[in-house]
Amino acid sequence: MFHKEGYKIIAITFLFIAISAVLADKFVVALWLKYVIFFALFVILFLILQFFRNPKRNTVLNDNTVVSPVDGKVVVIEEVYEPEYFKEKRLQVSVFMSPINVHVTRYPISGKVAFSKYHPGKYLVAWHPKASTENERTTVVVENPIYGKVLYRQIAGALAKRIVNYAKQDDDAVQGTDSGFIKFGSRVDLFLPLDTNIKVTLNQKVKGGESIIAEI
Structure with a gap:
């Protein structure tokens, strides 16, 4: 579950990564460099998703x-x-x-x-x-x-x-x-x-x- 404040950034990140992956696959010749780029894109996506996660919390309501x-x-x-x-x-x-x-x-x-x-x-x-x-x-x-x-x-x-x-x-x-x-x-x-x-x-x-x- 992700926080609503991250929806726009997550969507833009997905679009950026998808376009970057397609361009890298098409124009990067060296296989090792292609893998490095794919890994870097995965790390970026992981960090963005990690930052905007919104886990459910079980708060015990207590006025004291x-x-x-x-x-x-x-x-x-x-x-x-x-x-x-x-x-x-x-x-x-x-x-x-x-x-x-x-x-x-x-x-x-x-x-x-x-x-x-x-x-x-x-x-x-x-x-x-x-x-x-x-x-x-x-x-x-x-x-x-x-x-x-x-x-x-x-x-x-x-x-x-x-x-x-x-x-x-x-x-x-x-x-x-x-x-x-x-x-x-x-x-x-x-x-x-x-x-x-x-x-x-x-x-x-x-x-x-x-x-x-x-x-x-």
Whole structure:
């Protein structure tokens, strides 16, 4: 199953590969070079299909927990000042996605979308300390009557040139469901209440919609 954001790119890739394969078969004389070209085309197709896959996730709905919004590796767990929305200290948990990770963004909690804003910006590498405030990004806040407010921020990386965000203010958010997509390598930051019980550790691999990041 592939994400809808990839349909156009997948179709263009199939067309490019089909035309390239026909031309290589017709005009390339050296058999070894022909095989190299076919292999390279296969790798390109595999990487594109891998990137836009959208596996089904079994989210256990729970208003007392925050699930990971994306697949990847936990690279930051620290207390920070969040300047855009809360304007106070929060616990930040950041998940870095490599180009081979699933790049679907999912709602970390259920509730009502209280805030959603897009920011144009730079394309620093996603793990850069200033990426959270200077890169292209979207900020979304979901308010849950039990857990409170959770902010998650999609951040473009050096390769990510488009962030897709479906969350609109006053939308109903359902934990684990699709809320967006980031194309080609990036990171997502979560900002949680200070009394949150963090359930992950640095460098831990997590799955979007399934891995529990924190609980009350």
